[in-house]
Amino acid sequence: MPVVKLRAPLSELAGGNKELELDGSTVAEVLQALEREHPDVKGWILDERGLIREHINVFVNKDYGREDTAVNASDRLHVLPAISGG
């Protein structure tokens, strides 16, 4: 199964897990699986429409991913805050 890598505060919301194996064939499906397994994450990565928040980057391995990006069992998803802000 794909592996999702999280940093604080998301890892804290996911029960202290910095890595999780989660099922899914797209980025959205994997992140929805994360929300089902750890409901406290709901609303933090995906907004209420199911879209990745504007200032969150999800990488599939080394490439930017979007909601519909395909994910294979050997892929690693990195959920990172964007380099933005002030």
Next chain:
Amino acid sequence: MTELLVGTKKGLFVLEGEAGGPFAVTSRAFAGEPVEFAMRDDRNARTFAAVTSAFYGPKLFYSDDLSDEWQQAEGIALPEEAEKAMTRLWSVVPGEKDGLMYAGGDPGVLFESHDGGETWALNQWFWEQPTRPDWSPGAGGMCLHSIATWPGDPARIALAISAVGVWLSDDGGRTWRHGNNGLYPRYMPEEARTDTIDLCVHNMHRAPKRPERLFMQFHGGVYRSDDAGESWVSIADGLPSDFGFPMVIDPDDPDNAYVIPLVADIDRTTPEGKVRVYETRDAGTSWIERGDGLPSSNAYLTILRQAFCREGSGPSMGLYFGATSGDVFGSRDAGKTWFTAATNLPPVHSVRAA
């Protein structure tokens, strides 16, 4: 001892101190995150903080003891089928029944809680206003920032939104109507000033001892209503500018209100480099400049919408406001004299006495 909840661009600061200042920072929460608004519900001492992470979106947290962990409130979200996502929470207000609370946010949405703020639900009737597709945001977004309850009557509510004007309900929020008569948006083309709903209210407060009276700071205008928000009259004469954001009223004196004018929408700083609060004691017929103890030269401050509050009432009423400069000022004599409560904080978004 006064305790202030100061929401800033970089977290919530709790300040404590005596009249004369300075206040001490006694705790900090949500370090690094923008805290748009924080308040304590006097009924149960529960503290709320609206946090708008640039990354993780707007969240509402509560704590019954600031030394405890903060809990995330549930239900602050739009329907999944909405075209927009929640952007920001601007206000949290106790209602007129046990456990009833309201929260206002962007995009022009009202939430209700019936369990003291632990779980929330969107006010569906307001969400489904037929004109909503035509609503326009102000520069700060489409913020529902003012929620004026009617003392003792949970059925009567007035809302104000930038930039969708005043909304009134007499049935606890099931039906809504406009309350915009008399508002004059000079930022609109002349031909469109009388029948537009693009009305940029900056702040609105109800006088609890005379609840049919409300005061309003508008985007270019200061107004009073004596008919529960149905119509408005200008009370801006005597002010150095009719532009500004924050407003405070004395809950025991329906003739008493305070504003902090800024130059204009194109220059949102204190006029002439002087920080001045203006007080009316006659419902807006005249204004008194209050600046004893406030910076009086080379001071070009911006005081945001939720960054002005009161503590108590009457001649010993406390007044506190913070600026985007990171300064917080206070008065313990209803504005006659002022002191500096804090400096060097991050830009201040909100100030409330706890």
